[in-house]
Amino acid sequence: AQKVTQAQTEISVVEKEDVTLDCVYETRDTTYYLFWYKQPPSGELVFLIRRNSFDEQNEISGRYSWNFQKSTSSFNFTITASQVVDSAVYFCALSEESGYSTLTFGKGTMLLVSP
């Protein structure tokens, strides 16, 4: 069975600090996809990134970067120079190649960035 663990329930930082959100996953599939979503107070899930299990290259997009390590089954997300607008709940999710095209989410990490 697939599982996603986000051990950090809530993180508080001051603006301009760097912050890393942790994600650990479990799956028996060799082909799978990992996602990060942002959920602002309005409720919709905003897509941030998707990686497949065969691409372990780290990725950087502006202030966002992701570190995918299959050896530790982790897919961590770093925000550099955080801003107040980054305050939201962030979810890591897993989708296996086999079966339905469904997402298994972690419990989320609430990030609070204060001025």
Next chain:
Amino acid sequence: ETGVTQSPTHLIKTRGQQVTLRCSSQSGHNTVSWYQQALGQGPQFIFQYYREEENGRGNFPPRFSGLQFPNYSSELNVNALELDDSALYLCASTLKNSKLDYTFGSGTRLTVV
């Protein structure tokens, strides 16, 4: 592209009642999934519909049912509401052949009292 629209945005129901939540999928997306997100939790998969038939189901009882229509709109029906059904219900649409491009709606916040 028009995105995914859900209605209503908020709803209050009494225990034992029935509720219907609606979702209008993104144009061209033939697969719709519904998720339940309890307070402080991640979304949990309820079921998925493809070409108007249920294509997969999570660990939810039969009183959770759905419909998908030819115009890609869909419904989530919940019978015999329980207090624990209080949650944000999210609809996500995608193309069947693309398991990766999910578009989520803003959800319906259901409160059961």
